[in-house]
Amino acid sequence: NAGVTQTPKFQVLKTGQSMTLQCAQDMNHNSMYWYRQDPGMGLRLIYYSASEGTTDKGEVPNGYNVSRLNKREFSLRLESAAPSQTSVYFCASSDPDGTGAGSPLHFGNGTRLTVT
Amino acid sequence: AQSVTQPDIHITVSEGASLELRCNYSYGATPYLFWYVQSPGQGLQLLLKYFSGDTLVQGIKGFEAEFKRSQSSFNLRKPSVHWSDAAEYFCAVGAPSGNTPLVFGKGTRLSVIA
Numbered sequence: 441n442a443g444v445t446q447t448p449k450f451q452v453l454k455t456g457q458s459m460t461l462q463c464a465q466d467m468n469h470n471s472m473y474w475y476r477q478d479p480g481m482g483l484r485l486i487y488y489s490a491s492e493g494t495t496d497k498g499e500v501p502n503g504y505n506v507s508r509l510n511k512r513e514f515s516l517r518l519e520s521a522a523p524s525q526t527s528v529y530f531c532a533s534s535d536p537d538g539t540g541a542g543s544p545l546h547f548g549n550g551t552r553l554t555v556t
Numbered sequence: 557a558q559s560v561t562q563p564d565i566h567i568t569v570s571e572g573a574s575l576e577l578r579c580n581y582s583y584g585a586t587p588y589l590f591w592y593v594q595s596p597g598q599g600l601q602l603l604l605k606y607f608s609g610d611t612l613v614q615g616i617k618g619f620e621a622e623f624k625r626s627q628s629s630f631n632l633r634k635p636s637v638h639w640s641d642a643a644e645y646f647c648a649v650g651a652p653s654g655n656t657p658l659v660f661g662k663g664t665r666l667s668v669i670a
Contacts, residue, residue, distance in 0.1 A: 444599070473657055480565070482646065482662035483600075498657065530599055544590060545648075545658060547599030 442466050446531050446548035453521040453555045461516040461551050463531030471534045472514035473545065474498075474506060476527040483530065489514055521555045528552050558583040558649045562661035569637050570669055577632040577664050579621075579647035588650035589630040590658065591621055595643045603645075606630065617641070642668045 447462045465472065470491045475483040475498075485498030489508040503525060505517045514533075518525060532545040559582040569575055581587060588607055592600040604615025611623040621632045630647060644665045648658040 471657075475660075480662060483660040485657050485659075488657050532600075544602045544605055545592075545600070547601070549597075549599045 444531055444533055444546050444548035446529075446551050448551060449549070451551060451553050453518075453553065455522060455555060457521050458517065458519050459521065459553075460518075461529055461531075461553075462513070463515065463548060464513045465531075465533040465546070466512065467533060467535070467546065468511070469533035469535040469546070470511070472508065473532045473534075474504075474514070474516045475530045475532065476500065477530060477550070478527050486516065486529075521553075523555045526553060526555045558587060558651060558656075558659050560647050560649050560659055560661035562645075562647055562664050564664045565662070566665045566667065568667040568669060571639050572636050575632075575634045575637045575641070575666070577645050577647075577666070579630045579632065579661060580628050581630060581647070581649045582628065583649055583651070586625065589621075589623060590648040590650070591615065591619070591630075591632050592646045592648060592660075593617075593643050594646065594663075600646060603632070637666075637668055639668045639670070642666055 444465045473488040474486040477483050484500045487506040489495045492511045507515045529551045531548045534543045534545045561580045590605045591603040594600045603619050604613050606613050606623045614620050619634050644663045646663045647661045650658045
């Protein structure tokens with residue numbers, strides 16, 4: 441009963457390095473999301489995938505790319521990390537019931553990323 | 557586009573006291589409304605949700621929330637707070653149609669004192 445699994449849990453990068461954050465869900469959900477959480481800013485949507493094969497930009501997509509590898513997996517890539525990308529990143533999934541109505545999000549435990 | 561305002565950044569209550577966390581939303585029609593809780597170092601956990609029907613909804617851990625259309629509010633309440641309720645609480649709003657992702661408020665941090 442894993443739910444949403446994110447790896448790694450912690451990461452430190454130097455400015456300019458690249459990395460990929462991995463996310464997998466085992467609930468057969470259609471939709472997956474990447475949020476970042478910063479103090480005083482709440483959660484801000486980076487990218488989402490409403491269904492396998494589609495991705496869309498959220499509120500703060502600059503500096504990120506995503507891949508919906510299959511129905512289970514949704515990865516977030518930082519091509520050239522910047523200190524402004526220091527944050528806690530959360531992956532989430534949900535399963536709109538075909539009407540597109542917002543169903544609750546199920547969250548992973550987050551990846552804490554520091555860029556120096 | 558929908559938006560959410562949580563007016564209180566930080567609230568401190570005594571253990572055993574009642575709690576009300578405020579949430580105001582902006583949306584043209586009746587939205588889907590959610591409250592989530594985040595314990596330190598954890599992801600967000602759903603407390604309760606409102607889609608339609610009874611405007612007073614019950615959630616987990618003894619929480620409830622009331623939807624008031626006239627005030628565009630969805631405040632979270634608990635009659636008696638426990639020390640383990642110390643966490644950050646997020647209100648979120650979703651559109652009732654389409655695949656529009658949820659929009660979150662900035663959160664309210666709850667501290668509980670003895």
